Amino acid sequence: KQEVTQIPAALSVPEGENLVLNCSFTDSAIYNLQWFRQDPGKGLTSLLLIQSSQREQTSGRLNASLDKSSGRSTLYIAASQPGDSATYLCAVTYRGSTLGRLYFGRGTQLTVWP
Amino acid sequence: SAVISQKPSRDICQRGTSLTIQCQVDSQVTMMFWYRQQPGQSLTLIATANQGSEATYESGFVIDKFPISRPNLTFSTLTVSNMSPEDSSIYLCSVLASAKMGNTGELFFGEGSRLTVL
Numbered sequence: 001k002q003e004v005t006q007i008p009a010a011l012s013v014p015e016g017e018n019l020v021l022n023c024s025f026t027d028s029a030i031y032n033l034q035w036f037r038q039d040p041g042k043g044l045t046s047l048l049l050i051q052s053s054q055r056e057q058t059s060g061r062l063n064a065s066l067d068k069s070s071g072r073s074t075l076y077i078a079a080s081q082p083g084d085s086a087t088y089l090c091a092v093t094y095r096g097s098t099l100g101r102l103y104f105g106r107g108t109q110l111t112v113w114p
Numbered sequence: 115s116a117v118i119s120q121k122p123s124r125d126i127c128q129r130g131t132s133l134t135i136q137c138q139v140d141s142q143v144t145m146m147f148w149y150r151q152q153p154g155q156s157l158t159l160i161a162t163a164n165q166g167s168e169a170t171y172e173s174g175f176v177i178d179k180f181p182i183s184r185p186n187l188t189f190s191t192l193t194v195s196n197m198s199p200e201d202s203s204i205y206l207c208s209v210l211a212s213a214k215m216g217n218t219g220e221l222f223f224g225e226g227s228r229l230t231v232l
Binding site for chain 1: 118156170210222225
């Protein structure tokens, strides 16, 4: 069974902290991995996409890494801000699956307080 | 990226009724997808909708309950039929990045339609 697990389920930090969100997947035969942000009751915003051939991707204060051999990805958020408060979802496309058929983790609910 | 608009953004429905959700994309895309997010859960794929062919449903989802239309390359609808409280969820439309968007395999989502069934 192709599962995606995210740890921690929830995280509360003061503004300014650097933090790491973790994602693990059970099958190393992935096509790509995508990190999303979801605000309460809203849709998903794509943050970063890492192809299976890549080790990391960066966008502003966000950096995502991928280690296929260990089945892990991390999302690093630098200098966190209250506006970063949201649920962060990790999703995997596996090789052999239809592109667009994502397997999602349950997310990490992040709260950044001033 | 793609701009994806969904209607309605939210609705409260009575048990036994049906509701159709619309999804409009600002550019032509081959593949569109419908996902469901039940309260406190992560997202689950309902079906893949390609223009000109029948939708392909995931295990546990059937056409009679979730009929889908895909009349052209920028529009799709999902109907939730004979609703029960268990259908209360956020329903999200998504599209796969096209060649024009770089063919990266990236998936973009709409804002979602939040349905509450009483």
